Amino acid sequence: MKSALLPLVLAISAGAAFAEGPIEGNEVFGFNSTLTRAEVVAQVAPAYKADIIARGEASEGQDQATVVASNLTRAQVRAEAAEALRLGLVPRGESLPEPTVAQAEQIRLAGVRAVENAVAQGTSDVRAN
Numbered sequence: 001m002k003s004a005l006l007p008l009v010l011a012i013s014a015g016a017a018f019a020e021g022p023i024e025g026n027e028v029f030g031f032n033s034t035l036t037r038a039e040v041v042a043q044v045a046p047a048y049k050a051d052i053i054a055r056g057e058a059s060e061g062q063d064q065a066t067v068v069a070s071n072l073t074r075a076q077v078r079a080e081a082a083e084a085l086r087l088g089l090v091p092r093g094e095s096l097p098e099p100t101v102a103q104a105e106q107i108r109l110a111g112v113r114a115v116e117n118a119v120a121q122g123t124s125d126v127r128a129n
Contacts, residue, residue: 079114
């Protein structure tokens, strides 16, 4: 009976020991602002409009994506993506795999075969998007 209660008592006492944990950096320490919220918003608004303030993890040049018309057909893109996935070249997490010259050629040829198959079948998916 005593051996069964000992782990329970230790667990409860350990929880109490960590009740007042370390400072996490998000606590308020009695800071008194000299400006109102409206004044701060008014000062920051021009900086946002001028795109001076970064949003999130974005850095300069990454705020807006450039839209580019594709020269590839949908069939090519799907075939090349499937081949890259088969070769293990699709990024997962923070790893960015680099294809070898041979792998890049395999991916390109998969797209070419997809276009040839679409032409042979008379599929309307051959036109570029």
